[in-house]
Amino acid sequence: MYLEVLGRPMIILDKHQAAVDLLEKRSANYSDRPKFIFYELLGWKPALTFLQYGKQFAKHRQIHQSYLGRHKVDDFKPMQALEARTLARNFIESAPENYEKLMSRFATGIITQIVAGHRITSPDDPYLRMSDMILETLSKTGPPGNSPLDFFPVLQHFPSWFPGAKHVGVVEAWKSSTQEIYDYPVRTVRQQKEAGEAAPSFILSYLEKMEEGDDEADLKGAAATMFAAGEMTTWSTLSVFLLAMILHPEWQMKAQREIDSVVGDQRLPEFDDRNNLPLVECIMQETFRWNPVNPLGVPHRAMEDDIYRGMLIPKGSLVFPSIKGMSLDETVYSDPTTFYPERFLPRPAGKGEPHFDNIVFGFGRRICTGEYVASNSLWIVITSILATCTISKAVDEKGNIIVPENIMSDGLASHPTDTRCAISPRSARSKALIMEAIG
Numbered sequence: 027m028y029l030e031v032l033g034r035p036m037i038i039l040d041k042h043q044a045a046v047d048l049l050e051k052r053s054a055n056y057s058d059r060p061k062f063i064f065y066e067l068l069g070w071k072p073a074l075t076f077l078q079y080g081k082q083f084a085k086h087r088q089i090h091q092s093y094l095g096r097h098k099v100d101d102f103k104p105m106q107a108l109e110a111r112t113l114a115r116n117f118i119e120s121a122p123e124n125y126e127k128l129m130s131r132f133a134t135g136i137i138t139q140i141v142a143g144h145r146i147t148s149p150d151d152p153y154l155r156m157s158d159m160i161l162e163t164l165s166k167t168g169p170p171g172n173s174p175l176d177f178f179p180v181l182q183h184f185p186s187w188f189p190g191a192k193h194v195g196v197v198e199a200w201k202s203s204t205q206e207i208y209d210y211p212v213r214t215v216r217q218q219k220e221a222g223e224a225a226p227s228f229i230l231s232y233l234e235k236m237e238e239g240d241d242e243a244d245l246k247g248a249a250a251t252m253f254a255a256g257e258m259t260t261w262s263t264l265s266v267f268l269l270a271m272i273l274h275p276e277w278q279m280k281a282q283r284e285i286d287s288v289v290g291d292q293r294l295p296e297f298d299d300r301n302n303l304p305l306v307e308c309i310m311q312e313t314f315r316w317n318p319v320n321p322l323g324v325p326h327r328a329m330e331d332d333i334y335r336g337m338l339i340p341k342g343s344l345v346f347p348s349i350k351g352m353s354l355d356e357t358v359y360s361d362p363t364t365f366y367p368e369r370f371l372p373r374p375a376g377k378g379e380p381h382f383d384n385i386v387f388g389f390g391r392r393i394c395t396g397e398y399v400a401s402n403s404l405w406i407v408i409t410s411i412l413a414t415c416t417i418s419k420a421v422d423e424k425g426n427i428i429v430p431e432n433i434m435s436d437g438l439a440s441h442p443t444d445t446r447c448a449i450s451p452r453s454a455r456s457k458a459l460i461m462e463a464i465g
């Protein structure tokens with residue numbers, strides 16, 4: 027689809043093939059980003075997600091990938107398993123109104139350990155406050171690159187009461203918090219390093235390699251970006267899983283039967299079980315597909331005029347890989363609005379439809395640098411919850427069963443708007459296992 031918004035050409039790709047043809051096969055032309063003026067004004071600079079194609083982009087990609095690459099992420103698995111089990115225990119012990127906070131804390135807890143070597147143990151943790159602030163910014167500001175400020179940068183010089191300049195007020199209110207997200211983690215790890223108390227982390231390993239006179243801005247930017255990009259997306263995907271289990275208890279039970287037959291009731295699931303749990307894998311893939319948390323992806327930018335299938339894509343076009351559109355492509359996914367995990371199983375058990383992790387993490391040279399971390403975090407938490415908890419519909423004070431609607435919020439990261447439910451231990455045995463594991 028081609029559209030022009032206030033003179034700005036935009037292309038929406040809602041076929042996976044088109045995204046592969048353009049963003050991957052012709053990646054030399056489509057790996058740029060538009061300027062995200064709103065986020066830059068907020069202080070997100072340098073931030074890999076928003077960097078334009080060029081030397082600084084290449085440097086930041088390398089910084090991220092060297093710490094989050096496919097093999098490197100194995101080191102994080104024991105920590106991810108511990109956080110997943112902690113969440114399962116917290117679910118069992120907490121009131122339903124805390125579930126969303128607990129899921130957010132799971133996602134923040136993992137990324138904070140990777141980035142800063144810090145384990146969150148209290149609800150007052152400074153990283154949780156920073157994560158709340160990021161949530162405010164990312165979820166309440168509409169699709170990326172589309173705020174009035176992005177179209178009319180001149181608005182940044184107007185007062186926030188001026189029509190169309192509402193985002194100026196947002197910038198003023200949140201700029202100093204963004205600065206803290208850049209400064210706090212590096213400042214803290216540096217102090218811990220000097221005191222000989224720093225745990226292994228991305229920041230510590232970077233500081234150890236830094237040479238005299240090196241600029242700290244790259245380190246601060248990479249750490250803040252990992253934190254922001256890794257937290258919301260993981261949390262939102264986990265909330266989509268919860269919603270799917272509330273609305274589709276039949277899949278919950280089927281997956282639990284699979285886990286019981288492979289893992290038994292003498293231990294908790296481990297990463298080594300992954301290949302033996304095909305239905306759990308399908309549930310994760312279907313969670314990615316059913317409600318993608320970045321529905322419009324992050325826009326790429328065409329650096330030169332291009333012709334695709336006889337159509338002109340003008341230089342400077344914003345190219346949105348519409349992940350939501352691809353999830354609804356009926357030529358690939360049958361009955362696409364239905365939550366149907368077995369679609370991914372080979373025929374005849376399923377429909378042999380392609381896994382969605384090829385799509386949900388984006389494309390080409392801009393593909394998500396956190397995909398392996400995210401995939402592991404989500405797999406272990408989904409499996410641990412299914413193994414130990416029963417997720418059911420909540421009941422209101424009048425005894426009516428609450429059926430949440432499947433509605434996602436707007437924003438750079440989109441989130442289910444209602445996940446009210448009740449979570450209880452699956453059995454006395456599963457409760458004992460989880461308590462033994464966490465203490």
Ligand code: HEM
Nearest residue numbers: 074075255256259260263324387388389392394395396400
């Ligand atoms: C379920 C979880 C996640 C999803 C669905 C997701 C999705 C995405 C998508 C769609 C993009 C844009 C790709 C493109 O432009 O084509 C992206 C970029 C990015 N992601 Fe993720 N992501 C997730 C988790 C993470 C995690 C855990 C991290 C870091 C630890 C991370 C770091 C990044 C970064 C730094 C970028 C920008 C890459 C660039 O512009 O070159 N993400 N992600």
